[in-house]
Amino acid sequence: MPLWKQIFIALTLGVVLGVALNQSGYGEYAASIKPIGDLFLNGIRMLIVPLIFVSLVSGVTSLRDMSTMGRLSIKTLSLYLGTTAVAIMIGLALAMIFKPGVGIDLGAAQAVTVAESPSLIATLVALVPANPVAAFAQGNVLQIIVFAILFGLAITLGGEAAKPVKKFMDSLAEVFYKFTGIIIAFAPYGVFALVTWVAGTYGLELLAPLAKVIGVVYLGCLIHAAVVYAGLIKFVAGLSPVRYVQGVIEPAIVAFSSTSSAGTLPVTMMSAERNLGVSRGVSSFVLPLGTTINMDGTALYQGVCALFIAQAYGIDLSLAQYATIVLTATLASIGTAGVPGAGLIMLSLVLTSVGLPLEGVAIIAGIDRILDMARTSLNVVGDCAVAVVVAKSEGQLDQTLYDTAHVLKSTDIPNQLQSSQV
Numbered sequence: 001m002p003l004w005k006q007i008f009i010a011l012t013l014g015v016v017l018g019v020a021l022n023q024s025g026y027g028e029y030a031a032s033i034k035p036i037g038d039l040f041l042n043g044i045r046m047l048i049v050p051l052i053f054v055s056l057v058s059g060v061t062s063l064r065d066m067s068t069m070g071r072l073s074i075k076t077l078s079l080y081l082g083t084t085a086v087a088i089m090i091g092l093a094l095a096m097i098f099k100p101g102v103g104i105d106l107g108a109a110q111a112v113t114v115a116e117s118p119s120l121i122a123t124l125v126a127l128v129p130a131n132p133v134a135a136f137a138q139g140n141v142l143q144i145i146v147f148a149i150l151f152g153l154a155i156t157l158g159g160e161a162a163k164p165v166k167k168f169m170d171s172l173a174e175v176f177y178k179f180t181g182i183i184i185a186f187a188p189y190g191v192f193a194l195v196t197w198v199a200g201t202y203g204l205e206l207l208a209p210l211a212k213v214i215g216v217v218y219l220g221c222l223i224h225a226a227v228v229y230a231g232l233i234k235f236v237a238g239l240s241p242v243r244y245v246q247g248v249i250e251p252a253i254v255a256f257s258s259t260s261s262a263g264t265l266p267v268t269m270m271s272a273e274r275n276l277g278v279s280r281g282v283s284s285f286v287l288p289l290g291t292t293i294n295m296d297g298t299a300l301y302q303g304v305c306a307l308f309i310a311q312a313y314g315i316d317l318s319l320a321q322y323a324t325i326v327l328t329a330t331l332a333s334i335g336t337a338g339v340p341g342a343g344l345i346m347l348s349l350v351l352t353s354v355g356l357p358l359e360g361v362a363i364i365a366g367i368d369r370i371l372d373m374a375r376t377s378l379n380v381v382g383d384c385a386v387a388v389v390v391a392k393s394e395g396q397l398d399q400t401l402y403d404t405a406h407v408l409k410s411t412d413i414p415n416q417l418q419s420s421q422v
């Protein structure tokens with residue numbers, strides 16, 4: 001059975017078991033299965049830093065010339081920013097139509113403190129790691145990207161003398177892809193444990209009052225994927241959206257259950273290359289960058305939540321305030337780390353920018369995990385869509401692989417592991 005089917009079945013079983021435990025009053029037992037999920041997540045996190053570095057160095061040295069890098073960056077950043085702005089507008093529009101905040105009782109709201117946003121200059125200066133070892137130790141993705149690109153360029157400039165390093169990095173990249181395959185083989189178990197835990201812990205009584213806001217965020221994510229991403233894939237890249245869905249299903253489900261796009265990165269890179277035919281040069285640059293700065297799901301969620309809070313407090317927003325929300329939510333989503341719950345912290349920035357009461361954040365906090373699942377999936381699916389479009393436009397997409405391989409192939413998972421699973 002292909003891996004994505006196993007993961008999908010694990011997801012379904014997890015929901016069924018979790019809800020059953022919760023409804024029969026044994027919800028607290030769902031938490032006892034969570035360590036299995038954490039084990040899987042640790043396994044993925046273990047790979048993030050070495051995988052980004054090694055595959056990006058190998059990717060940069062495989063690019064034909066240095067101007068390719070500049071073109072890639074411009075295309076990628078424009079697509080990332082453009083899709084994010086559209087996502088917020090979809091969120092705002094749906095919140096206007098469905099009015100999830102009308103009639104909500106904010107009695108239980110408590111005060112919250114505003115997140116500090118770092119200045120633009122400080123952010124730019126911090127892109128270059130003064131101490132690369134510290135960047136690796138802290139898992140600072142942007143700094144690792146900068147270091148890896150410069151390292152890769154130096155290898156290319158080194159010519160003949162640097163060839164052995166290039167060969168070594170290419171070989172190491174292969175090793176890490178196999179390594180990723182080993183961890184991904186455990187995805188069904190990890191997903192099952194995490195989903196059982198969430199479904200078992202969140203009771204219907206907690207979700208019911210906010211069902212509308214949950215529904216609007218999920219609907220928004222579906223619409224954004226079906227209209228914006230499918231549209232980009234079909235009309236800009238000229239590829240089949242159905243194949244695209246099949247190709248991204250694994251990272252989408254891992255993101256859904258882990259609520260961390262950074263934590264899903266190894267799965268995302270593997271799927272983009274092996275399922276969607278994106279070259280390593282493109283995937284190793286576009287995807288790590290995407291997990292750090294491209295958060296369409298987070299932006300959409302912030303749009304919905306800002307309006308939800310305004311409606312709950314009976315505050316009418318002006319056109320200028322809507323424009324401010326689009327701008328700040330785009331910037332806030334860039335600054336959001338791809339870790340669980342980060343979007344909630346950044347929501348306070350968006351609210352402050354238009355003078356909305358911060359107490360609303362406390363209401364959202366109670367159900368944030370459920371919202372995080374949807375927005376993280378959209379974040380990851382969006383990164384893949386941009387990777388495919390950029391790769392196609394650069395002639396860096398293996399069309400045969402895109403059209404035929406829509407599941408991780410058995411060769412990606414070591415044989416011993418497969419047989420031990422049977």
Ligand code: ASP
Binds near residue numbers: 259260336339376
């Ligand atoms: N959890 C999200 C992610 O990792 C970020 C967020 O909280 O919005 O992509």
